[in-house]
Amino acid sequence: MKITNIRLRRLRLRLDPPFFAAWDPVPREHFDATIVSIETDEGVIGVGSGDTMNGFEAYTDLFVGTDPLNIVEQVRRIESLNFHAGRFWPIEVALWDIIGQTANLPVARLFGGARDKLPAYASTGELRSPQQRAESALAIREAGFQAMKIRVDAHDPATGLAAVKATRDAVGDSLEIMVDLNQAWRMAGDTQVPHDYAAARRLVEELRDLDVYWVEEPLPYADRDGLVRLRRETGARVAAGEMISSVSDVVDYLERDVLDVYQMDVVLAVGMLRARTLAELAIHKNRVFTPHSWTNGIGVLANLHVGAGVGGGPYFEFPYDPPGWTPRRRDFLLRTPVDIDREGFVHVPTTPGIGAQLDEEACRRWQI
Numbered sequence: 001m002k003i004t005n006i007r008l009r010r011l012r013l014r015l016d017p018p019f020f021a022a023w024d025p026v027p028r029e030h031f032d033a034t035i036v037s038i039e040t041d042e043g044v045i046g047v048g049s050g051d052t053m054n055g056f057e058a059y060t061d062l063f064v065g066t067d068p069l070n071i072v073e074q075v076r077r078i079e080s081l082n083f084h085a086g087r088f089w090p091i092e093v094a095l096w097d098i099i100g101q102t103a104n105l106p107v108a109r110l111f112g113g114a115r116d117k118l119p120a121y122a123s124t125g126e127l128r129s130p131q132q133r134a135e136s137a138l139a140i141r142e143a144g145f146q147a148m149k150i151r152v153d154a155h156d157p158a159t160g161l162a163a164v165k166a167t168r169d170a171v172g173d174s175l176e177i178m179v180d181l182n183q184a185w186r187m188a189g190d191t192q193v194p195h196d197y198a199a200a201r202r203l204v205e206e207l208r209d210l211d212v213y214w215v216e217e218p219l220p221y222a223d224r225d226g227l228v229r230l231r232r233e234t235g236a237r238v239a240a241g242e243m244i245s246s247v248s249d250v251v252d253y254l255e256r257d258v259l260d261v262y263q264m265d266v267v268l269a270v271g272m273l274r275a276r277t278l279a280e281l282a283i284h285k286n287r288v289f290t291p292h293s294w295t296n297g298i299g300v301l302a303n304l305h306v307g308a309g310v311g312g313g314p315y316f317e318f319p320y321d322p323p324g325w326t327p328r329r330r331d332f333l334l335r336t337p338v339d340i341d342r343e344g345f346v347h348v349p350t351t352p353g354i355g356a357q358l359d360e361e362a363c364r365r366w367q368i
């Protein structure tokens with residue numbers, strides 16, 4: 001089999017009203033998504049998405065004529081571009097879609113087939129008042145979720161802690177709560193300085209006392225010693241790694257036992273094949289892998305296939321914060337949004353490949 005063409009489609013969904021996530025410097029009025037379609041000489045077409053693919057057009061010829069089933073070589077090819085251009089992992093998603101269709105298996109089966117569903121955690125994004133967040137938690141529980149994640153604003157940790165406390169008071173022990181401090185990386189243009197160790201420790205101790213399941217990204221990625229100390233001195237579970245794009249950095253984290261929970265996004269960080277290797281190492285060491293998935297529906301599916309395939313967990317990130325962030329907005333390029341069942345599980349698609357059915361009408365409507 002040979003790749004004959006790679007097609008990129010850029011979509012821009014208008015968000016009306018806008019969505020203002022904790023990590024965004026300004027409210028987001030658009031949601032951009034790029035769809036990669038890889039065509040082959042045997043008529044199989046793979047689709048991928050999850051990152052912008054800016055600048056990829058200059059490298060299309062490196063892939064045309066090559067074998068999509070030789071994934072080891074293809075991953076090396078994508079990695080060779082990381083240094084020169086960007087993270088083009090949606091290509092790998094489309095390649096696995098081809099491999100899955102060719103093998104007549106869902107990609108999760110090719111990644112180990114450990115789980116066919118995972119309990120989702122409602123990953124919220126907006127900063128809300130304690131009362132509003134507690135009310136949203138009750139609605140999240142009502143929708144079936146077993147767990148949720150709350151953002152705490154570094155500028156205003158007192159309000160964030162109050163929101164976590166109000167949520168705990170509202171839901172008792174009927175909902176697992178995670179908290180994301182978002183101190184590891186920044187959106188473009190955000191020059192805010194992260195928490196220092198003492199501030200992070202005070203926060204983590206208070207969150208631990210509210211029975212928070214994990215505290216996410218309490219310190220920048222470079223502060224590996226601080227992360228190790230935090231775990232040792234507070235006894236709290238620490239999660240991080242969603243945007244670590246260096247495999248050797250993650251290997252160093254694993255060797256130094258920096259984290260409890262490893263979260264490398266398979267589209268935005270290390271790719272699917274490498275994520276599998278790193279996840280297996282983490283699981284082997286009795287640590288947890290559960291990937292970040294805050295992208296669009298195809299990115300969610302790619303992370304779900306790898307996470308479920310390797311036996312990740314215990315919860316899977318499900319970006320969800322209605323009314324601003326809904327499965328319909330997040331998965332606008334899919335015919336049917338990825339959703340949970342009444343018990344809060346997200347199911348791996350059983351169709352061969354990634355299982356993304358594009359909504360061609362939406363793709364035409366929002367194409368730029």
Ligand SMILES: [Mg+2]
Nearest residue numbers: 180216217242
């Ligand atoms: Mg995070």
